[in-house]
Amino acid sequence: MSYQEKRTLVNILSGVPVFIAYGIYVFVRIRSGSAEPNDLRFWGITMLTFIGIGVASAIVLQILFHIGLSISIAIKKGDGKESEIEKDIEATIIEDEMDKLIELKSLKLGFSITGIGFVIALIFLAVTGSAAGMLNIVFFSFGLGSISEGFLSLRYYRKGLKNV
Amino acid sequence: MSKKYEITNRIRELRFFAGEMTQQELARRAAVSRQTIIAVEAGKYAPSLEMAFRIADVFGVAITEVFTCVVHELEGKKT
Numbered sequence: 001m002s003y004q005e006k007r008t009l010v011n012i013l014s015g016v017p018v019f020i021a022y023g024i025y026v027f028v029r030i031r032s033g034s035a036e037p038n039d040l041r042f043w044g045i046t047m048l049t050f051i052g053i054g055v056a057s058a059i060v061l062q063i064l065f066h067i068g069l070s071i072s073i074a075i076k077k078g079d080g081k082e083s084e085i086e087k088d089i090e091a092t093i094i095e096d097e098m099d100k101l102i103e104l105k106s107l108k109l110g111f112s113i114t115g116i117g118f119v120i121a122l123i124f125l126a127v128t129g130s131a132a133g134m135l136n137i138v139f140f141s142f143g144l145g146s147i148s149e150g151f152l153s154l155r156y157y158r159k160g161l162k163n164v
Numbered sequence: 165m166s167k168k169y170e171i172t173n174r175i176r177e178l179r180f181f182a183g184e185m186t187q188q189e190l191a192r193r194a195a196v197s198r199q200t201i202i203a204v205e206a207g208k209y210a211p212s213l214e215m216a217f218r219i220a221d222v223f224g225v226a227i228t229e230v231f232t233c234v235v236h237e238l239e240g241k242k243t
Contacts, residue, residue, distance in 0.1 A: 002199040091188065096196040097212055098203060157199065160208020 003092050004099060005157045007065065012150035014061040018054040019143045022046070043135050066093075102156040110149035117141015168236040171210045175201070178223045178230060194218045 001009075026046060029035040035042045070089050077085050121137035124130070179185040187205070191198040196215060203209035204219070211219070220227040 002197070002202075004197065004199050087192070091192045091198075094191075094195065094197050096200050097215060098200040098209055099197065160203050160206065162208055162210065 002157065003069065004102075005154060006069075007062075008150050008153045008157070010061050010065045011058065012147060012154075014058040015054060015143065015146055015150070018050060018057055019147075021053075022050045022139075025050075037132055038130075040131055040135070043132050047135065047139055069093075098161070101161060102153050105156065105161075106149040106153040109152050110145040113145035113148050114141050117144065166238055168238075170207075170234045170236060171231055172207065172234055173204065173231050175205045175219065175230060178225070182223060190219070190222055193222045 026035075029042075029046075030037055069092070073088050073092060074085050077088060118138055118141060121134040121141070124137055125134040175190070179187070179190060187201045188198050191201045194201070194215070195218065200209065200211075200215075201219075204211050204215075216227055216231055220230045223230065
């Protein structure tokens with residue numbers, strides 16, 4: 001598995017647990033009666049908190065991943081010169097036109113899913129009048145868009161750009 | 165009549181003649197990732213002109229020595 005695929009997997013893995021944790025937290029709070037489903041302040045604070053946790057966990061995991069990667073390259077290189085190890089690390093993490101193209105194409109899918117989610121959320125709001133439900137659909141579509149983006153990137157790296 | 169352009173390459177062959185140059189080495193010298201070299205070599209990614217020139221430059225040959233274009237017509241004929 002290449003560096004790019006591993007990095008994408010780390011991105012997906014950092015997002016999914018936070019999303020699941022959000023679902024569990026919200027379920028428990030509402031089930032126990034400590035939060036009111038129609039309390040928009042509760043949803044606002046909860047979503048902001050989990051967005052913050054998501055961003056922080058993504059940064060921490062990326063840092064840990066890059067430290068682990070650097071260590072594994074240094075171990076593979078054995079007693080090579082420090083400059084050679086640095087060159088190897090730079091050559092591994094280099095981002096070229098294919099990475100940018102894959103990122104663009106994946107982002108397009110992510111935005112599409114988020115956009116569709118927003119429209120569904122508006123329809124939901126128009127039909128039921130539930131702002132909390134609408135907020136959750138928007139939040140869910142952002143998460144789904146981000147995860148789909150990661151999976152599409154993985155697919156492009158595996159299959160190539162011509163075959164998709 | 166519409167045509168389909170397929171880019172083929174001789175990177176594997178050129179790496180062999182360059183003393184079995186590794187994909188990692190080619191990637192480093194062309195300033196791209198190894199993943200990209202793997203994809204280009206396998207015909208899964210058609211590089212930009214700039215990248216194609218950089219790859220050809222590593223081998224010290226003209227771009228047409230590395231990349232060739234096969235034109236497929238709709239009927240399936242090759243020209």
